[in-house]
Amino acid sequence: MIQAPKGTFDILPDDAARRERIEAQAARILGAAGYRRIETPAFEATDLFERGVGEATDIVQKEMYTFDDGGGRSLTLRPEGTAPVCRAYIEHGMHKLPQPVKLWYVSSFFRAEAPQLGRYRQFWQVGAEAIGSASPETDAELIVLLAELLEAVGVKGLSLSLTSLGTPETRAEYREELRAYLHAREQQLSPDVRSRIDLNPMRAFDASDEATRDVMRRAPKLLDRLAPDDAEHFAEVRLLLDDAGIRYELDPTLVRGLDYYTRTLFEFSSDALGAQSGVGGGGRYDRLIEQLDGPPTPASGWAAGVERMMLAADELPVQGDLVDLFIALPTAAGVRPAFRLAREARRAGLQAQLELAGRSLRGQLRHADRIGARYVAIVGEDGTSLKNMESGEQRETSAQDVIPMILRGSRLV
C-alpha cells in the first residue's frame, strides 16, 4: 500500500472544514486591519532562502527540499513565507505603492525536520507581513492581531515572549562580549556548549545542563546593550502592548531559527502543546529587502502554524454540509430530467445531489437519510414525487415544481 510520505498528512473533509474556520478568522481579523491576501509559488530559487533566511541557519543547512529543475537551476520548496513575500515586493515594485504594504497568506511550507506531534515536513502557516514601516506601532499592531487570531481560534494556555535584538552591529559586538564571557568560564560549560562558543554562543542560553544554566543566568544580556534608538523603539512597542492589555514576558534569550530579524522579536507558545510549543511568532526584519537587492525598506511580520493552532484549541464539532435535495432514480429512464433538476436546483442556491451509485430505490432512500437530505425527489418514468424526509410525507408533483416547493419549505400539504 502506498502511503503519504513521512511527516505529511492528508486533509480530510472534516479537517478541511476546521481549517476553513481558521482561514475565515484570519481573513476577518487581518482584512479589518487592511492586510490583503498574497500567494507566492510553492518553490523559489534556492538562492532566495540562502540569502534571505541565512546560510548558517538550521533551515538552510539541514531542512530544505532542494532540487535541480532539470535545466541546471537549483530550486527549493519554500521553508517559510517572509523571503518569498519580500521577493514579490521587490519584483513587483511595491515600494511605489502607499506604505506600508500589508500582506497576509495562508500557505503550505516544507521543512525536512524529524516529524513529531506538531512538527511536520509539509505544514501550513497563516502569515502577515507589513513592509515599508519602521514604526513601533506596526510591531505592536501585528502582535495584537496575532493575539486576536489565536484567541478567536480558541488556542488555550497562551503565553507571549518578547525581546528586541537591536541591529546586526549591536548583536555582533554583543556576541563578542558573550564569547569572551563564555571562554573565561569554559570549565563550567557542557562539552556541547563549549564546542560551539565560537560558532553560535547564543545557543548556550538553550542549554539544559544545570552548571551551564547557572553560568548563563549571570551572562550579559543583549537587551541591556541596545543602542538608544533601538531601546526607545522597544519601549514604545511595550507601552502600546501594555495599553492593549497584552501580557508578555521579557525573554532576552529568545532565539528564533531565522537570521533576518532586527529589533522586535516575539513568540506565542501554548502549554496545550508538547515539545513543539511555539504556535506563532515573528518580528521585525529591517534589512531583509535590501539584502535581497531591493531598496532599503523596514518591515515586520509573523506566522502562525495552522496545525499547531488546531492542536492547541478545543475541537469544535464540525457541522456536516446541509443537503437540501437528493435526487433519486428508480430506473435509468429518469436520468436526463434528474440531471437537469440537479443543475437547476444548484443554480437556485440549493445543495443538491444526484444518485451516482446505481443503488436500488430503497438503497437510495437510505443513503439520502444518511447524508441528512431534507428532501428527496424521485424522478421516474411516469413522473416525479417529492418526499419530505423530516415529516415522511410524499406526494406526486411535476419536475418544475420541485425547486419552488423546497424554496417555500413546503410541508407538502
Ligand code: HAM
Ligand atoms: P517560524 O517560527 O519558523 O517563523 O514558523 C512560524 C510557525 O510555523 C511556528 O510558530 C509553528 O507554529 C509553525 N511551524 C514551523 N515549523 C513547523 C513544522 N515543521 N511543522 C508544523 N508547524 C511548523 C517563520 O516561518 C517566519 N517566516 C515568521 C515571520 C513572518 N517572521 C516575520 N514574518
